[in-house]
Amino acid sequence: MEFFAQQFINGLTLGSIYGLIALGYTMVFGIIGMVNFAHGDVFMLSSFIALIFFLILTSWLGLTSVALVFLIVLVVAMLLTALWGWAIERVAYRALRGSFRLAPLISAIGVSIFLSNFVQVVQGARNKPLPPLVRDVIVLYQNEQYTVTLSYKQANIMATTAALLAGFWYLVQRTPFGRAQRACEQDRRMAALLGINVDRTISLTFVLGAALAAVAGLLYLLYYGVVSFSDGFVPGVKAFTAAVLGGIGSLPGAVLGGLIIGLIETFWSAYFSIEYKDVAAFLILIVVLIFKPSGILGRPEVEKV
């Protein structure tokens, strides 16, 4: 039971990171119906940005307050990654809007390859470690053999995911910008005729998606303490899977899907074999898609008569 509880906490943490990345996929898909395959690499890039600024602040400038360093790195990483997101949309996707459906998809794969190779060339191919900053844990339960703990890092990750999900849900459902997003999603031409700047709305969506990836990248770096240029691919694919599993286009669905994937993976590696954890995660995806093709929280496509 104690073991189960600990694995549950670990699974939720991993799932929260997947969920955060999945939010970016689902938002972009929601507005322009395009899978942004470069999103995983934007996430990896933001981890590197976070790592660089962590090292600058702690080693060079000698800041010791962990909370302050975290906040500065968070803001800087979000801003810089958002800038990358904006530039990528501008250069690789905007010109292809209105072209056939596969064109931006291929372009996204190109951006993905570019980003991982760019980071490999600039930062080197080896894993980059970050000295652990926070080691504190909260002991939830203790007996002679086993201790169930929730580390500060894990609590931080879960709380951040919950807060961002709530914030973005509110943004999309209740603010004028969110209404503009949903209008662009349903009928872009009509939205323009109502005075909505469609290009700007789409750009901002990419910027927000990249900022979300930056938060995920920072948390990932803090949690694992190490990042490499190839770390964008597997979490990216898992997060995409999570978005599809939860129902792509749905924000709560993305986080729910992320949690499910994270839990399955963790439990599978804890109770069965760690080698087959990815097989288990994707197997569940296949099963869900067979029985509910629109995902768990996705709206079914209604055939117009």
Added chain:
Amino acid sequence: MSLALPPDAPAAAGLADPVLIVDHLTMRFGGLTAVGDVSFQVGRGNITALIGPNGAGKTTVFNCITGFYKPTEGMIRLRRADGETHLLERLPGHDVNRVARVARTFQNIRLFPQMTVLENLLVAMHKPLMRASGFSLAGILGLPHYRREEEAAIARAAAWIARIGLTHRADEPAGDLPYGDQRRLEIARAMCTDPVLLCLDEPAAGLNPRESADLNTLLRLIRDEFGTSVLLIEHDMSVVMQISDRIVVLDYGRKIADGTPDQIRADTRVIAAYLGVDDEEVAAVEAEVGLTGTEASGVSA
């Protein structure tokens, strides 16, 4: 005044206070001339109908006015009451509404079907709300200034929902409404952008007689209470003749007549165009509809 202008010299009617001035508009698609050298004006505070047989180029004219097509030749000017003029064909898509304040509806309904009735109207008030919300920042934080602005917008939307009689369905998805209600909601949404000129593409298409009468009432309300100028394409002559102040008739992409409903009703070229007869047969048609030779020559020149 000559009403049925010869197609080679379609000089604009020269209204005293036009809100829209279309000058020598030509739109070609490859070798096909969809609209050829059409000039007309829409008077401020008027309802102007654009009519003509199928394929006459009416929707093409609309698409040029609202920035969907860039005209091959010609100029489309929008004049505000204060004399400020916008060249519509030079504005990017969203600025036709945002800056020049021209709104339009389509032949096929283009509501946002998954949004509620209320949200559909709020989207149309995007510009003021977006500014008030500080590009969503104040909106997320729920600052009082934005709250007030939002309440005002909701009140305005609610007033429009009441005018089209949908108060009891305000929170339902727009896609679930009956056809006639969707039509009126589309017009209300266009009105929520606070337009100077409202362009309606076949608003009465598919409506039953009662819904059609409701539509007439709504359009008169828009003209008389809001002073919005209306340009509409319509095939339903009962709507056109009852509510239009002026009518412009197109045929094969050219303007063949321009005048008041009474003048148009008596215009032989228009009758010929609608009945699909050759110009030589016009005299026969005139006799058929009971126009004597002298009356007919007075208008058709």
